[in-house]
Amino acid sequence: MLRERIQxxxxxxxxxxxxIDYLLILLIxxxxxxxxxxxxxxxxxxxxFYTKNHIIRLSVFFSLFFVLSFVRVSTWYKNAYLFYFVGLVLLITVLFFGISASGAKRWINLYFLNLQPSELMKIAVIICFARYYHRIQSSDIQSYKFLIQPIILLIIPCYLVIxxxxxxxxxxxxxxxxxxxxxxxxNIKYFVYSGLLILVSLPFAISILKPYQKSRILTFFNPDRDPLGAGYQIIQSKIAIGSGGFYGKGFLKGTQSYLEFLPEKHTDFIFTLFSEEFGFxxxxxxxxxxxxxIYRIINVGxxxxxxxxxxxxxxxxxAIFLYVFVNIAMVLGLLPIVGAPLPIMSYGGSSLLSIMLGLSIVMSCKIYNQEQISAY
Amino acid sequence: MLNRGRNIEKGRVITRRMFILAAAKILLFAGISSRLYNLQISDREKYEILSDKNRIREWKTPPQRGIIVDNFNKVLASNDRVFQLHLILDEINDFDVTVFKIKNLIGLDQSQIKKLYKKKERLKPWDTLVVSDNLTWEQFSKINLYLHELEGAKPVLSTSRFYPYANDLVHIVGYVGDASPKDLEKPEIKENFVPGLKVGKYGIENSQEKMLIGNYGIKRYEVNASGKRISQIDYIKERQGNKVNLTIDIEIQKYAQELLKGKAGSICAMDIYTGEVVAMASSPTYDPNKFTHGINQKDWQEIRNNPLKPLINKSIAGLYSPGSTFKPLVALAALEYGILDPNKTIRCKGHKHPYELYGVKYHCWKKEGHGYMKLRNAIKQSCDIYFYEMARLLGVDKLSIIAKRYGLGTNVLGDLYNDEKNGLVPDTKWKRRSLEQSWYLGETVINGIGQGYIQTTPLQLCLMTAQIANGGYKIKPHIIKDESINYKDVINKIKLDQSNFPLHERNYLDDIKVEFYQRMYHKKSNINFVLDAMFGSTNEQYGTSYKSRYDDLKYQFAGKTGTSQVRRITDLDRELDLDTDQIEYKKRDHALYVAFAPYKDPRYAISVIIEHGGSGSKAAAPLASKLIKKIIDRHKLREQFNNGNTSLA
Known part of the structure; x- marks a missing residue:
């Protein structure tokens, strides 16, 4: 402990x-x-409006990222559960005091920002689990006692967000x-078993989905089922991307988005717009x-x-990989439209905040990479 | 140190699993890249088209219909500017509300609204509904004023058909109306159709659709997702339909129509060399302008219920027994086949001693009888007895060969008019085939005076007369100017041929096919004999149309009267011998007259038919006489104009 402090x-x-990993900063x-x-x-x-807001947010959150990068890893480690707990409290707050938009209750009004706690929860879960598994001996990992806790920790926020x-x-x-x-x-067998379990329970899971979620999944398999309704987004998105071609239609020349055929083009479908204008x-x-x-982040690890x-x-x-993959696969029509922003690219304060927060922890890991953390 | 070993092991596990995850990530990113490649490179074209379909909306602009002009380039069918209101159905959210607003603005009544809903049901959701194709300026400006409140409404400046000569030409030019589903199947309409466009329903308007309809223009707009126009990308201008030039002389046509006023009947006039139809009047008539915007029920019933049947184009769709107008042709046939010497004398003894064949009596029209008759006199005075005997000797089959050759039994104008009739020239074969009966000699006898099975249209009679009058040459009758033929040459050729008395290599007594502008006669003298007899009929005392003659050589014409029975004449009728006025209208005879003029160097043939007009000499010949004067007065003008002197237009 002493050595650690000295270090x-x-x-x-x-x-x-x-x-500092300057390449990482450059990429950001x-x-x-x-x-x-x-x-x-x-x-x-x-x-x-959107451009201005986005620039302001980017600069504020980037500064925040830079400052928080100097927080010691051990501090993050110590406060990991607190982080998770705050996230959970915020999620519960949403349940009671959240503000709704287009049929979903996801935000808390913080006056300067409509915070989406579920976005923070993405990071909270990672840091919480990292701490949890940090202290568990590899011999204990396979035991049910130590498996049940993270599962509960995972199910609670997931349920609240659903x-x-x-x-x-x-x-x-x-x-x-x-x-x-x-x-x-x-052990890999747990993943295999639960995978099988999910497959078996899929019909049941679909039956408890909200109608709009169900129709999204059904239209994913056949977008032409309802070309002007639920399938509209997928079809229009594919048209936009496909018509971009190799070089794209050019900056500010994406007709699909310019003429408002693209839905939610500044949030979930920002990649579509980008791809239409800048092509393959x-x-x-x-x-x-x-x-x-992602490579730089792994490198820090x-x-x-x-x-x-x-x-x-x-x-x-x-996580970053998942966000990127789900979002792009979604707009390419490879996955159902589920509502997942593209990290950094998509307009949205909470998502940007959580990504920057997450990155600052990565940077802190880099800066303090020699720091040993004892499992207390 | 156990702890340390475990820690090293744990670190290894984490790193190993991280690499497994990394491998999965690479795979999935590769999947995304290949999908991108698929969409943006392999299927690019498909999506580009879809994207253009998205953003580009086309609006078709209606073409102007080609105009129709007469021989002198006088406009017979033109286009007027009209104001229309269209509804673009897929831009309307609530049809009821829009209709309600429109109703209040332009004042539609309940039945019109009902019609709108009916129309809408027949349309597809992306079609255009034409609410009104003829708004007043007041209504149109109101619509434009409140346009922002009317979603999907589109005020359109369009054109509509106008017929300046209205009633005088409807049977020739026809009229336009809304396209029916059947119309839309026609390729020329399907290719060029724009909502609200009127299409030809009858006559030239209908048969010359391909010429007249034109091509629509296209306005391409970039639109946004809600269909709002952002900018015009390009505009292909519409092309007006081609002009259709008729051979009709509207002045003559008007006059013919005037002569027929109050009567049911037809007058046709034709150039005997060129085959150009100069007038083709049918009476009674109706106003085609009423059909342009949909005729109202009252007007329609009036037209439909008129007992004189204005809807029937009597010149080509009316079938009549030719009566005595057929006699010149019977005489010609008999002479051509050498059946009888024109000097042969037959005695007509009046009603007391009729012509008898196998116990059946055949009467002459003249109660007192004509006395001793030779062929020329028989034509001149129209003696039935002479023709009964001549027909008996000739036989129906020979007669039918000549009758068909001179234009009877087939329609004259081809497929220009879908209601044109073929008429009927009977022979023994025909009867056996269609009635499955053998021919009776009695039928030949009455065929000789143009009664019985034989049926002709007025235009056929006109053509027949023309082809005798031109010296027996086949002509090509037409009503649309044929620029490919130089008529000056045609006339000169026929006239040269006439004066040459050419030797013939073909046997004109057989049923042969004759080419256009070729001779159809066997012996020139036979034609001349018939023409001379027709001269006598009009210009000599006792001739049946002597009263209608002109002594002025310029107008002098030759013709043949006809009175065609519409029912069997009984002995009682003969005894009563009623005047035309005393007989019930429907039972009165049709009055017919065929003529050619001027007698010296003829140029025109004419046929007149007055339904139930009584005798040809009293009802038909005077009209023909008047019209002939008009035609000849205008001949010089026409000749100059057609020979290229267009300054007269």
Whole structure:
């Protein structure tokens, strides 16, 4: 313990600056800039509400990210459960005092921001699980006693988020949690069994879904079932992306979005707009930026000494991957439309906040990568 | 140190599992990339088309219908500017509300609204509903004023058909109306149709649709997802339909129509060399302008219930026994086949001693009888007895060959008019085939005076007369100008042929096919004999149309009267011998007259039929006489105009 403290306090500020992963920061800035252009384009090339807001948020949250990067990993570790608990309380608050929009009750009015606690929960689950598995001996991981706790910790927020209703976020929360359980080394058979279980219970699960969720899933399998209704989004999104071609229609020239054929183009369908205007080439470049981002996050995990940092980084990298994959697969018509934003790109304060928060923890892992955390 | 070992093991597990996850991630990203490749590169074209379909909406603009002009380029059917109101159905959210608003604005009554709903049911959800195709300026400006409140409403500046000569031409030009589902199956209409466009329903308007309809224009707009126009991308201008040039002279046509006023009947006039129909009047008539915007029930009933049947184009769809107008042709046939010497004398002894064949009596129309008759006199005075005997000697089959050759038994204008009748020239074969009976000699006898099975249209009689009058040459009758033929050459050729008395290589007594502008006679003298006899009929005392003659050589014409019985004449009728006025209208004879003019160097043939007009000499010939004067007065003008001197127009 003493050594750890000494090590940590030994870092001079210059050292800390030196150990920042600048490539990671560059990637964040690159994706952030692209997102500004994309959102500028959703407004038809006018510098107005969404663009302004997005720029303000990006700068504020980026600053926050930078500042929080210097928080020590051990501090994050110590407050991991608190983080989770606050998230849970906020989710329950939503249940009672949340504000609704288009049939979903997801937000808490914080006056300067409509906070979406489910977005914070995505990070909270990862950090909470990282801490949980940090202290568990590898011999104990397989025991039911230690398995039941994370499962309960996962089910509670997932249930609350489904109730909002927000299937997409709920799946992403569950996905990140399961990813960490996997990383911690739980026997593969559990994953196989639960996978089979899900498959078997799928018909039952569909039956308790909300009608709009059901129709989304049904139209996913056959978008032409209802081309002007539930299938509209998928069809229009595919048309937009497909018509972009290799080089795209050009910046501000995406007719599909400009003429308002695209639904929710500044949030969930921002990739569609980007892909229509910048084509296959632009899409692949954006995809590569995300892959690089994920690679950098994993890299931080690899150079970190503590299990907490490793688990957190690998888990967060997987979460980012899931967000990107689900979102893009969704707009490409490979997955049902479930409502999942594209990290950094999509307009939305809470999502951006949680991603930046998550990244700041990654950065803190990087800066303090030599820090040992004892399992107390 | 056990702890440490465990920790190392745990670290390894985490790293290993991370790599497994990373591999999965790479796979899934590869999946996304291949999907992107699929959409944006392989299927790009498909999605580009879909994208354009999304953003580009086409509006068709109606073409102007081609105009129809007469021989002198006088406009017979033109286009007027009209104001229309269309509803774009897929832009309307609540049809009831829109209709209610429109109703209040332009004042529709209950039955019109009912019609709208009916119309709407027949349309597809993306079709255009034409609420009104003829708004007043006041209504139109009101609609434009409140347009922002009327979703889906589209005020359209369009054109509609106008017929300046209204009643005078309806049977030739026809009229337009809304396209029926059947009309829309026709390719020329289907290809060029725009909602609200009127299509030809009858006559030239109908048969020349391909010429007249034109091509619609296309306005392409970029629209947003809610269908709002953002910008016009391009505009392909509509093309007006082609002009259709008729051979009709509207002045003559008008006059013919005037002569027929108050009567049921027809007058046809034709150039005997070119075959151009100069007038083709049918009476009674009706106003085609009433049909343009949908005729109202009252007017329609009036037309329909008129006992004189205005809807029937009597010139080509009316079938009549030719009566005595057939006699010149019977005489020609008898002469051509050498059946009898024109100097052969037959005695007509009046009603007391009729012509008898196998115990059946055949009477002459003249009660007192004509006395001793030779062929020329028999034609001139129209003696039935002479023709009974001549027909008996000739036989129906030979007569039918000549009758068909001179234009009877087939329709004259081809497929221009869907209601044109073929008429009927009977022969023994025909009777056996269609009635499954053998021919009776008695039938030949009455056929000789143009009664019995034989049926002709007035235009056929006109053609027949024309082809005798031109010296026996086949002509091509037509009502639409044929620019491909130089008529000056045609006339010169026929006239040269006439004066040459050419030797014939073909046997004109057989049932042969004759080409256009070729001779149809066997012996020139026979034609001349008939023409001379027709001269006598009009210009010599005792001739049946002597009273209608002109002594002025310029107008002098030759013709043949006809009185066609519409029922069997009984002995009682003969005894009563009632005047036409005293007989019930429906039972009165049809009055007919055929003529050609001027007698010296003829140019026109004419046929007149007055239904139930009584005798041809009293009811038909005077009309023909008047019209002939008009035609000849206008001949010079027409000749100059047709020979390229268009400055007269």
């Amino acid at each position: 940590a306090s030994n870092y001079s500020f210059l050292d800390k600056l030196r150990s 800035i690159a994706i952030g800039l692209i997102s500004v252009f994309a959102i500028y384009s959703t407004e038809g090339g006018k510098f107005s 109730q909002q209703p927000d299937l997409g976020t709920s799946i992403l929360i569950a996905g990140s949690g399961i990813a960490i359980i996997w990383l911690a080394g739980l 080439l632009g899409s692949i470049i954006l995809l590569l930026l995300y892959i690089l981002l 690899l150079v970190s000494r503590s299990f907490f940092a490793k688990l957190y980084c690998f888990g967060f990298a997987t």
